Amino acid sequence: MVLATSSQTGDPHANIVISLGFIDDKLLIANSQMSATLENLKKTKKICIVPRNNKEGYYRLKGSVEIFDSGKYLNLCNDSDKQFPTKSAIVVSIEEVFDLDNLKKIN
Secondary structure (H helix, E strand, O other): EEEEOOOOOEEEEEEEOOOEEEEOOOEEEEOOOHHHHHHHHHHEEEEEEEEEEEEOEEEEEEEEEEEEEEHHHHHHHHHHOOOOOOOOOEEEEEEEEEOOOOOEOOO
C-alpha cells in the first residue's frame, strides 16, 4: 500500500509499505528503512494510506500515528519478519475511510 506524509512545511512524501494488519483496533506498520517518512510522522503525527482490497478496490485511510521504539508493537513487528529488523513500529489510529472506487466516505 502507499503511505503518504508531509513535512511541517507541506512537502509531500510517499512510500510503499506492507501492513502487519490490525492490532488493538489500530493498523500496525513496521519501519525497517524509512527516514524521511519517519521524520515527517514524528513532527506532524498525520498519515494518509491508500490500500487496495483485491475484491473491493481502493480506499483512502487518514489517521494519526504513534511511533514505538520498544515494547509490544515493536516485538510484534520483529516477530513477523526476521530478515529485516524493525527499527520502530508505526501504529495508526484510523480517523477517516473513503472508498475511492465508489467516491463515498465510509466513516
